[in-house]
Amino acid sequence: MPKKTVTVQIPASTSNCGPGFDCLSIALSLYNFVRLTVREDTVIAPVGEANAGTQAMVEEAALSFAQTAGLDLPGFDYEIWGDVPLARGLGSSSTVRAGIVAGLNELVGNPLDEEAAIRLTTKLDSSPDNATAAFSGGFCIARTDPTTFAYQHHIRFELPGTLAFAAVAPDYKVMTDDSRRVLPETLSFKDVVRTTNSLAYLVGVLATGDFERLRGAVHDCIHQPYRELLNPFGHESIEAGCSSGAYAGWLSGSGSTVVCPCPADKVNVVLDAMTQAYAVNDIKSRSYRLLCDNDGLTVNED
Ligand SMILES: Nc1ncnc2c1ncn2[C@@H]1O[C@H](COP(=O)(O)OP(=O)(O)OP(=O)(O)O)[C@@H](O)[C@H]1O
Ligand SMILES: N[C@@H](CCO)C(=O)O
Known part of the structure; x- marks a missing residue:
């Protein structure tokens, strides 16, 4: 060898x-x-x-x-x-x-x-x-x-360096196996249609680079709602990030981190808002300024 x-x-x-x-x-x-x-x-x-x-x-x-x-x-x-x-x-x-x-x-x-x-x-x-x-x-x-x-x-x-990712990992772990166990066996037709539309649009936006089009366009109805109980205040943290200038937000993988893609020059303000959503609920967190x-x-x- x-x-x-x-x-x-x-x-x-x-x-x-x-x-x-x-x-x-x-x-x-x-x-x-x-x-x-x-x-x-x-x-x-x-x-x-x-x-x-x-x-x-x-x-x-x-x-x-x-x-x-x-x-x-x-x-x-x-x-x-x-x-x-x-x-x-x-x-x-x-x-x-x-x-x-x-x-x-x-x-x-x-x-x-x-x-x-x-x-x-x-x-x-x-x-x-x-x-x-x-x-x-x-x-x-x-x-x-x-x-x-x-x-x-x-x-x-x-993906370009103008697109940053604000990631906040709360002070609780979520194991992938546990997070998959809470998923449903079946889904409603409307939820699948909504999610498929968002999926196709998200890929199109990331491929073409017009990231402003992500605003209000990234929805998931097939796994995130079922995982909310395992990820307290994740939804609130994503909402806070979007209200502070992020393009969108999602639960990262099976949780517990939440991630908001945002303009690189807004990443600090977005991270502060996301972190605060946990802090006001007495949950410590660690924040990361990341690029692709x-x-x-x-x-x-x-
Ligand atoms: N650096 C590491 N050293 C040793 N074991 C690790 C390491 N990273 C992960 N593991 C093992 O993997 C488990 C976590 O895996 P899990 O798939 O649940 O989470 P994740 O990979 O962080 O999240 P996700 O798959 O949702 O992105 C840990 O509990 C540990 O057993
Ligand atoms: N796609 C996987 C990622 C976690 O490994 C899930 O959401 O369960």
């Missing part, structure tokens, strides 16, 4: 973007890092402490990578660090899984192309939206198989 140590930088992402459930995602300028160093034996070991959950997540990703690539599993030491908050809807679990897959792929000579690596990460993480943005960067539209929901392909385009990451994950040999 020619390479011994690689470090992968992986962007966070805000998925769904309101109406684009499980298919839209925007990579963000907030990062996690995964460093892998090949060992002489077959052990997979953390550098320093790691909890059992993280160890299991890394081992599962490594085993699946080896099976998919048709290779013997190399032993390696791993380190994971970065700024993406856990269980806050900014794709933290996807960053870790994508980092392991991309790092191992590089160490063994890149047997998987990007689409195969995204497919594997989606299989591990069940989030085609987050996985696509983590690898490709930019604004991504993921296509999944209509029967199995397995990842197929994606389309991506870049148009590069996606990068792999560097140390």
Whole structure:
């Protein structure tokens, strides 16, 4: 094996973007890092402490990578660090899984192309939206198989630095599994029509860059309303952001972070308003001034 140590930088992402459930995602300028160093034996070991959950997540990703690539599993030491908050809807679990897959792929000579690596990460993480943005960067539209929901392909385009993303992560966690359990089995025809219209319009606006057209146009009736109980004051925070100059707002992924796309010169005032909506209800929060990451994950040999 020619390479011994690689470090992968992986962007966070805000998925769904309101109406684009499980298919839209925007990579963000907030990062996690995964460093892998090949060992002489077959052990997979953390550098320093790691909890059992993280160890299991890394081992599962490594085993699946080896099976998919048709290779013997190399032993390696791993380190994971970065700024993406856990269980806050900014794709933290996807960053870790994508980092392991991309790092191992590089160490063994890149047997998987990007689409195969995204497919594997989606299989591990069940989030085609987050996985696509983590690898490709930019604004991504993921296509999944209509029967199995397995990842197929994606389309991506870049977003400019004039468009900022005000993100506020309240001081409570929401696990994706819990947030999917509250979703309904069936939906009303009107709710699907409303959401589909908004989804198509949102993609059109982001593709053409006339962001003013987002105002009042981004609605979701198929998952956000059902997730409100798990995300107290998220709706109020989005409303406050929109009233302070944001173009729109949505629950990021499965929550708990809320994100408002806004003109870059308004991001501070928007963030203040969004944060205040939690503060008046005695909920602490962390705010992030972000841009779209148009590069996606990068792999560097140390
Ligand atoms: N940096 C990390 N190190 C170790 N484990 C992590 C890390 N990031 C995420 N995880 C694992 O993933 C779980 C969170 O995954 P989950 O899918 O619920 O949230 P998320 O990825 O932050 O949100 P979303 O998928 O909605 O964007 C954590 O509880 C932890 O077990
Ligand atoms: N699209 C996913 C993202 C979370 O991983 C969801 O909303 O459940």
